[in-house]
Amino acid sequence: MRIIAKRTLREFWQSHPEYADAQAPLAAWHKEVTEANWETPQQVKAQFRNASILKDSRVVYIRFVGTHQQYDTINVETI
Template identity: 35%
Template sequence: MRIVAKKNLLAFCMTHAAARQSLLAWHEEAAKAVWATPQDIKDRYASASFVGHNRVVFNIKGNAYRLIVAVAYRIGVVYIKFIGTHAEYDAIDAATIELEW
């Protein structure tokens, strides 16, 4: 999969060092993955949640952080929409949040 907005992952890691290893591991796995359906994601990430609009919520570092992506299955692209703490996640709408550039 092609990941759009890796720079935002790296920027988040600069301010949340505890998330760095887990986020970079997720990125590496996702970049090598071939997700054709939501089931492909669920097979690897049992705790992933699907919130509509092809959005997937990943628990990062034991659920301390949340990562929301939109997956374009047909073209093999993953768009990062949100990265934050669990508390920050609770304050947003996962189905509509857009990453601020």
């Protein structure tokens, strides 16, 4: 996986003091996916079973970072 910008992740934990504890897990996730060499969506799902696989071979840019509750209110197809 190619991460275009880590900035969105960093801005989340820096600009929201109540989410500062997210820094370590987000940094660990970033490291893990940067080093991954997945060739199929199934390989992604094998490692991250809750991953959402979007149709039409989309490239995913991290445009939103939030809590589970906040994520449940967005439409990942349009963000």
